[in-house]
Amino acid sequence: MECDPSESEAGFAGLGLRAELLRALTNLGYEEPTPIQQGAIPPLIAGDDLVGQAATGTGKTAAFALPLLQGLVPAGRDAGPSALVLVPTRELAEQVSQAVHRYGRDLGVRVLPVYGGQPIGRQLQVLNRGVDVVVGTPGRVLDHIERGTLRLGDIRTVVLDEADEMLDMGFAEDIEAILAETPESRQTVLFSATMPPRIDGIARRHLRNPTRITMGRKAVEPGELPLVRQSAYVVARAHRAAALGRILDVEAPTAAIVFCRTREEVDQVTETLNGRGYRAEALHGGMSQDQRDRVMGRLRGGSTELLVATDVAARGLDVEQLTHVINFNVPVAPEAYVHRIGRVGRAGREGCAITFAEPREQRMLKAIERLTGQRITLEKLPTVTDLRARRLEVTRTALQASLETDDLERFRVVLESLTDEFDVENVALAAVKLLHEAAGGDRDEDEIPTPSLPPEGRRTADGRRTPEGRRAPARDNRAGGEGVARLFFGLGRRAGVRPQDLVGAIAGEAGLNSRDIGAIQITDRFSLVEVPEQTADRVIAAMQRATIRGRRPTVRRERFAR
Template structure:
């Protein structure tokens, strides 16, 4: 069943929500429901299952959390949860948990986030006391089920949030196992930014006659610029750092996120940007939650202007003043690009999405355009001349602002003492020169060579003829076999390895090849070009609560 936008002048009050929730929304400053909330809340209040496709930042959390809380208040609360929300990352688990707590404060809702990296003892104590809503990552939720510390027999609503991301991270089997532990008559809600065939397959198996809602991007009127300006620059890998600095100097973002694939790349780019004079901070999975919270606090306060992050660490973040998302390199899947650029252009704000792509990335850019239905404009990297012109413009703007707002009288004595000897125009030019130099405007720059872009050749061994399937690894395909010092005795399953590799390194789950698990160790095939990246990313990662040795296999089998 398809739905269409509802017209209502009554705001949230017209959706049938209980008074406690309306009061909480008023206190939080919410005035009108977003389109996804307007369409989702009534059928969810009526008890329908629902499949919703909407981009990040459209208000999906409130769209499922408000009906969940409304129905929760009607039921008799026990020790076990009445609602379960599955999310791909711990950052999103924290964000959704906080939102549910804020909305349900007047209902006395007991909500608990569960995810890896958090002391499990605290979670065990909360579960023993009793909770109403559990928000968790699939791996940790399944861990609690296996420990018999989480009982799902009383669950009335299950929400799969960012379902496409969970599947990309290798959680498909975990999700199936978790759903099998919940009552068959539950209400099931699925939200996703994209709808690949695997998502539709889950919906057919686990949802009963769901209401289907698709929220497309707002149509662009003739002559109107889209809210998110999407551009790409073709840059050789060796010159990416210099190109990033050049683009930032020209764009002058108010606040930006720079996405990298690995932790090591995040640290390297952060150091480079700080050396260039920017206030940049790193955010990745190797940091504690307290460290991440402090970084986000500084970004929101404006003391940090650039956040350099991995996809997993930045998942679910919403920074109001964010103006730019920059892909230091393309993500491994088009769907991940959609999630990245969703950080800007929220709630009607304008934003820019800029990508640094290698010549071989043209096919991926085309795949992204097909997925989003929007064109990514290929532009030439700003030249040294362009950069100098932009720096002069920044200096002019700074002077104009000072002339319009500052009290300049106290400097008149300096001007008067110089006008007897020098022309006023030359004095002004000298002052402009000093300001320009103090801002680094005359910093030397080398031209960045533009790589020649040859048409890509299609080869059978690199094509993926099946939607969502693994690549055909013929005898010409280069693969590396990696050794993981953890095996069956630690309870390891293939999905644990796939989820860890995809989540920590950014390698798409479909690009992970054969997996062999023995009692004490495991072997995993990955594309040869990505092998070192995966090893570096996994050095500080934990799998099933352990930090195993990860290296190339030493013996050819």
């Protein structure tokens, strides 16, 4: 069954959500649903299975979390959870868990994130007290199932979030094993940024006549994009406000719009910018029309240089002198990005579009590039040295303008009295220093750290993610590229297997050079190893006669091939 999100009634109230959820959304500053939420929430509330193709940042967490909470029946102490959300990484498990908690606060929802790297004792205590929703990585969820500490007999809904990422990380068999423990009558929801055949295979095996929703496939007509310089900065969430100030200092826009996702974020960013000395105004749906009109009048009149707004509040804005559009977050959909940057670069003038992204949101930037057909250049944040150089340049420009236009004669008496005692060059330097300091040029700044990928999102040499925070071996990956076979070894971390054990066994038993062995992924119960295609059968035959850590593993080609 296909669903067109554009046909849904606008507004969260029109989606049939219960009053407690609508109140929570209002308190969080959510103004209206994103396209994926408009399309997904009604069929999920109706009990349908669903397959959604949507990237990070499109609002898909609320798209499945709100329907989960809509039909929530609190579990007792002895009952298992009613909903299970599987995610690829511990970071995402925390984010989804926090979101479910915020949405369901008024419902008293009990939600628990479970993932590797966290003491299991605390998870056992919370599970024993009873939870309504479990959000976890497949490895740790399966661990609890095998311990008997997580019972899935009462599960009403299972969500597979970022399913392609989970399969890329080697969780395919874990997912199959987990789904086998849940009731056949469950509702199953699958979200994935891409839909390769292996994802479609899971949908065919485990979903019943699902509603299908696809986001971000609309093509952009030739010539539709304006003349815009597009760039992005990868910044950790905690440093995004500081990065925004740094970029504004360097770019010095004539007029700019900073787009935020929620009213609360708009107010916070506006306060931060004003504290930094900018003239910033907020614009969001919580303001009256008169307030909005006054804000826009100050922007067009030049008394305000920065407008901080939500998408809804900024609809229809046309500011002729606008030079910059800044996305404080990656837009909720690629089409929203195109709409935003269309506000600059008009009438042949060049504009600038700047986007801040978290490390895990780089895939969304790629989706935008595919839609627009234009590259978004990843830039490095200006350093403190860069910022100081920029401020000195601003001081020099101000002095040059004064020399060219101002009446300086009335200050000559000051100059002459000083040059009787000091060298004229030193007098000039002192004047420059005073001007520079008055403009805030010597304000202390801390370096903004370059973010690293979270442990569960680190990449192997060929660009794949390693599961559950395990690093791939740091060596040259000669198996990368075409002609690569991916082998399944039926031993993992629980058997004490390490990358060096696999490399040593394959090199010793099959006669491969260790440099020919590619990416290695180790999960709790199995491992995946890449070898050159022409050696795959030889490796399988050799390893079936060998032992690793005292055990003889099952070795075969990976069933869920790419």
